[in-house]
């Protein structure tokens with residue numbers, strides 16, 4: 001995956017290929033002599049209850065890799081399902097499969113109980129691609145959690161606005177859900193249609209209103225720079241973010257579009273834009289972890305900049321780059337303000353406000 005991987009990554013790759021055999025896609029790994037090899041695709045696993053609980057590997061984690069709160073937040077969170085039935089053109093969910101499969105409620109409860117007993121963890125981010133894709137099974141899971149978990153459980157969910165309704169969100173909140181992260185991607189209905197997102201801006205507003213009425217923390221993911229977009233579309237997205245901001249606790253950081261392999265976004269554009277197998281390029285295959293909150297300048301930049309813009313996958317023109325930067329700046333500042341890390345200089349932070357006109361308050 002990278003030409004000079006870190007020793008930690010090499011360890012995972014060399015020893016982990018067999019353990020990742022459940023993935024339906026190919027795994028690229030080092031053969032130990034510097035060459036990359038790919039495993040053959042595997043069939044999709046239907047019965048997820050047959051898998052051992054990942055949290056049993058807890059003693060193998062070094063909590064210092066994750067956060068000072070590692071005793072409370074379970075490293076890695078939990079997966080209660082795999083796959084997503086939607087067909088968004090950019091989504092890397094081909095890794096877990098398009099077919100939605102889910103664990104039994106009893107199996108999820110058993111993993112949560114074991115993890116809590118072993119570590120004291122009480123909060124579990126659910127990293128399912130689309131936790132709410134099957135309404136009936138989620139009602140059953142929530143009822144089981146409510147009935148059988150005897151510690152103060154909290155969890156978060158990721159989903160799409162069209163996959164929730166008020167009764168479902170109510171059931172989730174009763175079962176300990178405290179936060180829902182909605183994949184929104186664009187504030188322009190024409191772009192949402194072209195990326196096959198399966199939602200409209202009206203769907204998003206309605207879902208956020210339900211979530212806030214129920215006291216849930218809300219987050220929204222937006223993506224900026226689809227090849228179908230112009231600066232006008234990105235500006236529309238920024239204005240939509242402004243509109244829903246009172247209902248949103250956090251916008252996802254970063255968000256410049258990345259064409260992941262295997263997606264229609266990659267297949268349709270890699271030849272024309274010259275990014276074929278970009279993940280093998282050292283300049284592209286890198287990961288910058290969020291800086292510690294104590295490093296204020298880097299932390300602020302992390303929430304406002306996105307290094308992906310410099311990779312320039314889709315050769316944006318200058319108006320497009322400016323529109324993307326402005327949208328990144330806007331949502332980054334929204335987050336920092338919500339975190340109490342920014343306060344507005346009186347009368348200066350408007351739609352065309354610049355970072356330099358905002359004062360830090362910490």
Ligand code: SF4
Nearest residue numbers: 084086088091129160
């Ligand atoms: S709804 Fe979310 S998980 Fe499902 S295909 Fe779209 S982006 Fe991927």
